Amino acid sequence: MAETPNNSENMSRRKFLRNSGYVAGGLIGGGIIGGLLGANLNDDDNDKTAKTDTNAAHSSNQAPIYFTNPEQFAVLKAAVERIYPKDDNGPGAVDLGVPFFIDHQLAGSYGNNTREYMQGPFFPGSDFQGYQTPLLRHEAFDVGLAGLQSYSQQKYKKNFAELEGEQQDEVLKAFEEKKVKLKAVTSSTFFNLLRAATLEGVYADPVYAGNTNMDGWKMKGFPGHQMSYLDKIDSKEFQKIKPNSLHA
Template sequence: MTDKDQKVTMTRRRFIRNSSLVAGGAAIGGGLIGALIGTNLDNDGKVKTSHETGHNQQENSEASTRALIYFTDREDFQVLSAATERIFPEDENGPGAIGLGVPYYIDHQLAGNYGNSTREYMQGPFFPGTETQGYQSPLKRNQVFNEGIRMLKETSQKNYNKKFDELDGEQQDEILSQFEQGKVPLRGTDSNVFFSLLRSAVLEGAYSDPVYGGNANMEGWKMKNFPGHQASYLSQIEAKEFKKIKPQSLHVFHK
C-alpha cells in the first residue's frame, strides 16, 4: 500500500466515523456520506448508480453539464467564448479556453454566488472611488458581464460592421485592448473592470478543479505539470529532480 492509498483509506474511515455525528442533520453530511459509501461496481462489474447521490447516472456525465444555465441568447455566449479564447488561446502547449470548457465554467459561475455577488458588500450609497479603494459599482458580477458583452457586440458592429465572434483574431484583440484600457463606455461600470473580471475568470476556469466545468480532463493542469489533488508529498518533498505526477481531481473522492 502506498502512502497515498493509506491516506485516502484513513481519511475516509475517519470521515465516515465523524460524519455519524451529523447524519440526518445538516444536508452536507447526507450528501457526502452517500457519495463515499455508494459503491461503483456491482458483482458483474457493471457500473452501478448510487441511489443516495445519483452518481454515475448517464444524465449526470460530464458532457451533459455543457449547457447554459445563465446566458439566454446564444450569440452572447458565442461572443463570450470568442473573447475567452483570445485571452487563453489554443497553442502547442495544449487547449485554449474553449477546449477547456471555460465558457461553460463562466456561464455556471454567473448563475451562482459569484455572479450574484452574494458575499460582497452591496449596500449604498455608491460613489466612484479612487483606484486604491477598489470596486464601487452597484452592479453584480453577472450584470458587469452582461454590459461588457453587450458593448463587445456594439463595438464590433461599429468598428468592423461584423459580429465579434466573426472577426479575425487581431481585430478581436484590438477591441479587447480598448476594454482593457477602460476606453469603452459601459453603463454602471468601466470596461477595464469587465476586462479584469473576464481575464481572472478565464484563468480560474482553465485551472480550477474540473468539478466547476472548466479544466476539461485536467488539461489545464497537465500543461503546467500541476498534479491537482494529491494526498501527500511526504516521500517526494526532498527529491532533487523535478517530479512529473499524474494529476488527480476531487472526483477521486467519488469513484
C-alpha cells in the same frame, strides 16, 4: 457458526481514502460532490469505471446555466479564447471549458456578489479600490458582453464572434484601456473581470466545469489534489505527478 463478513472486505483502504477525499471536496464543491459521494460509497472497488464516472460527471457540467441567449454565449466564448488562445503548449479557453466555468460562477454567489456589501450610496472609485460598480457581477458581464457586440458592430460592421482574431484583440484592447463607454461599469473593469475569470476557469478544479481533463494543470505540471506526498517527499529527484481532481 459462519463468521460475519468484515465490512473492510467490501471497501478497500484505497476506496476509503478516495471517498474521504470526496468528503473533503464536498466542503468546497457543495452539492455536486454530495451526489457523487453517495454513488461511490456504495460501489464495489472497480477502478476501471472511475475514469468513465469522472468524465460523465464533468460532461454534466458542460451546459449553460446563466446564459440563455446563444448569441451572448458566443461572444463570451470568442472573448475568452482570445484571452487564453490555443497554441503549441496546449488547448485554449474554449477547449478547457472556461465559458461553462464562467457561466456557472455567474449563476452562483460570485455572480450575485452574495458575500459583499452592495448597498449605496455609490461614488466613483479609483482603479486601486477593487470592485467599484453598483452592478452585480452577472449584470456587469451582461453589460460588458453587450458592449463587445455593439462596439464590434460599430467599428467593423460584424458581430464580435465573426471578427478576425486581430480585430477581436483590438476590441478587447480598447476595453482594457477604458476607451469604450458602458453603462454603470467601466470597460476596463469588465475586461479585468473577464480576464481574471478566464484564468480561474483554466486552472480551477474540473468539478467547477473548467480545466477540462485537467489539461490546464498538466500544462503547468500542477498535481491537483493529492491525498499524500509521503512516498515522494524524500526523493532527491524531481517528481512528475499525475494530477488528481476532486472528482476522483
